[in-house]
Amino acid sequence: MTESPFGRSAAQTAGTQVTFDEGLRRHMLRVYNYMAVGLGVTGLIAMLVASTPALYGVFFAEAGKPTLLGILAMLAPLGFVFFMSFKANSVSAARLQTLFWAFCAIMGLSMANIFAVFTADSIARVFFITGATFAGASLWGYTTKRDLTGFGSFLFMGLIGIIIASVVNIFLGSSMLQFIVSIAGVLIFTGLTAWDSQQIKESYAESWGAEANQKLAVMGALSLYLNFINLFQMLLSLMGNRE
Numbered sequence: 001m002t003e004s005p006f007g008r009s010a011a012q013t014a015g016t017q018v019t020f021d022e023g024l025r026r027h028m029l030r031v032y033n034y035m036a037v038g039l040g041v042t043g044l045i046a047m048l049v050a051s052t053p054a055l056y057g058v059f060f061a062e063a064g065k066p067t068l069l070g071i072l073a074m075l076a077p078l079g080f081v082f083f084m085s086f087k088a089n090s091v092s093a094a095r096l097q098t099l100f101w102a103f104c105a106i107m108g109l110s111m112a113n114i115f116a117v118f119t120a121d122s123i124a125r126v127f128f129i130t131g132a133t134f135a136g137a138s139l140w141g142y143t144t145k146r147d148l149t150g151f152g153s154f155l156f157m158g159l160i161g162i163i164i165a166s167v168v169n170i171f172l173g174s175s176m177l178q179f180i181v182s183i184a185g186v187l188i189f190t191g192l193t194a195w196d197s198q199q200i201k202e203s204y205a206e207s208w209g210a211e212a213n214q215k216l217a218v219m220g221a222l223s224l225y226l227n228f229i230n231l232f233q234m235l236l237s238l239m240g241n242r243e
Contacts, residue, residue, distance in 0.1 A: 027204045027213055028142070034097075034221035038104040039228065045108025050115035060113050073109040080106065084222060093214035100218050107229065114236065122241040129239070130232040133186075134193055138224070141194030142201055152195040158188045178237065185234035193227045196220070 049055050059070035066074060080103035088096060114123060141148065162181050169177045200220035204213060 024201065024204050027217060028201065030214075030217040031200055031220040031224065034100065034218060035224045035228070038100060038221060038225050041101060041104040042108040042111065042229070045105050046112045046115065049109060049112035056112060056116075059109060060116065066113070070110075070113075073106060076106045077103055077110060081222070081226070084219070088215055088219055093211050093218065096215055096218045100222060103222070104225070111229075114233075114240075118236060118240040118242055122239065123236065126236045126239050127232060130228065130235055133190055133235075134224075134228050134231060137190045137193040138197040141197030144194075144198070148195045148198050151191065152199070155188055155191045155195060158184065159192070162188060182234045182237040186231060186238070189227050189231040189234065193224065193231070196223045196227060200224075 049059065057067075059067055059073055061067055080099060084096060084099050084103070091099075162184050165177060165181050165184075169181065200216070200223070203216055203220070
């Protein structure tokens with residue numbers, strides 16, 4: 001009995017879709033694993049520095065004010081982000097991954113100060129709230145059929161706005177402006193989490209090969225990591241109990 005060409009085409013299509021879905025699932029799992037390990041590295045470094053007075057004093061003076069090295073540690077992550085973004089296509093996946101781990105470690109140094117400013121209980125509470133918010137937004141972005149491209153453009157405009165407002169508030173020192181920035185930041189980084197999750201999903205292509213997709217996974221993890229960290233800091237500013 002000869003198999004119908006239509007039946008054979010349908011079976012091949014179904015098999016191809018199953019293969020693609022399995023590859024996409026592994027890709028997204030890799031992205032989230034990179035991000036989770038990166039957060040773990042940041043948290044461990046931050047706690048180690050905060051709990052070691054001699055080490056903490058190298059980066060932060062009394063009252064939590066950064067020293068010169070502390071300022072450099074706070075600025076270094078920005079350099080890593082720009083370097084990784086511009087060099088992602090020209091460096092190997094292994095080197096890009098190494099840069100990501102180094103970036104997460106430097107972020108730990110720059111965030112050690114939160115343990116001197118906020119109580120450990122409130123840090124833990126806000127971390128879990130951030131995790132729940134992030135997970136919900138990322139899941140929605142991954143599963144929604146709605147195209148979030150235009151939404152992302154609006155969010156980036158909002159991001160520029162809160163960056164400018166934050167810089168201005170360095171000189172003004174307004175608690176009300178800081179409150180508004182924190183509220184806006186929570187909304188913006190929650191939205192960016194959903195947008196980035198959809199972009200990471202749509203950027204995957206099995207035909208690009210393992211090397212290219214590993215780079216995509218690292219850069220996707222970097223995007224989600226930044227959303228999580230910024231969302232955490234905004235929520236901590238709103239809900240954290242100070243020492």
